[in-house]
Amino acid sequence: MxxxxxxxxxxxxxxxxxxxxxxxxxxxxxxxxxxELDELEDIRQLDYQLSGLAEELSSLRMRTRFKEELTDPIDPQPAKTGHRFQLPQWLRLPAVRWAFAAILPVLGWTLAWWQFNHKPSAESGQLAAVQTELENIRTMMMMTLLQQESSSERLKAVHLVREINLESANRKITEALFSTLNNDPNPNVRLACIDELSKYLDAPEVREGLVRAIQHQDSPLVMLSLADVMIAIRDKQAVDSFKKAFDKAETPPEVRNDILGRLSRAI
Incomplete structure (x- = not known):
């Protein structure tokens, strides 16, 4: 091209x-x-818009403090903003718009509650609650996009995981990634799942899930990627899992020999 x-x-x-x-x-x-997915800009645009909601929250906090310090009984006029929230093209899909519409009222209620009930002493806890809502929006978007027929939309879903702030493996998200890794017909989507799951190898359930996932693979590229992960975690069960996978799939001999050879030397 x-x-x-x-x-x-x-x-x-x-x-x-x-x-x-x-x-x-x-x-x-x-x-x-x-x-590249980044060239479509939709994920970055969504993240920018969600970040804008957090900035709006910060603005509400500043306005509340300003009102508390005023001695003049006349209420100040709120500053006008030229910001207009616009959905990216892929968020115009009916299923995605439904999911987005379902979560926004919750976030709106949280922002309104913050504006009228804010207390400086509870600031950190309230801000954390709003940040959690933002993560919930991203999670819902990911779950919805994973159900789309278009492989590029499912790739966007996996890409969206990178925008979710996770200190450890989130069970809901990892289960969705494993389901996609084991069942998605597109090898590139599966490879993207491996890339994201490999960030949580400290979690035993993630390591075990990756070993089990080997038997569900038939793509040489996906098998090679999983072999790299198995070498990193040095799981002895991986050898048997690969042999079972090779029996089910018509794996090229050179791929089969490469994987088993590297595993035998590393484990």
Missing amino acids: NQTRKNELLEKYHAGRLTEAENLELEQCIEAGLI
Whole structure:
């Protein structure tokens, strides 16, 4: 694909003017690595908009403090803002819009409660509650996108995990990633799941889940990626799991020998 065609597809995507054939072409380019998800800007735009909600919360806090310090009984006029919340193209999907609409009232109630009931002594706990709501929005978006038929949408879902602030493995998210890793028909989506799950190898359930996932794979690329993880965690059960997977799938001999050879030397 030449740069001109790539730019044309991206321009039409952002303008919402892609035909069905062009949308398929865009998905194929993403799967082939010719177009990166970051170039679509939707995930970054959503993160920016969610961050904007947190900034709005901070603004509400400042306005509340200002009112408390006033001695003049006349209420100040709130500052006008030119910010307008606009949904990215992929959030116009009915299922995604429904999920977003379901969570926004909760966040709106939290912001309103903050504005009228704010107490400086409880600031840290209240701010943490709002931040939790933001993480819930991202999680709901991820779960919804994972159910889409388009492989590029499912790739976006896995990419969205990176925007969720997790100090340890979140059971709800890891279960969704494992389900996708074991059942998604697209190897690139599975590879993305391995990449995200490998960030939580300190969690025993994640290590065990990755070992079990080996038997569900038939793609040589996915098997090679899992082999790298198994070498890192040095799990002896991995050898038997790979042998069972090889029996089910028509794995090329060179891939089979490479994986078993590396595992035998490392474990």
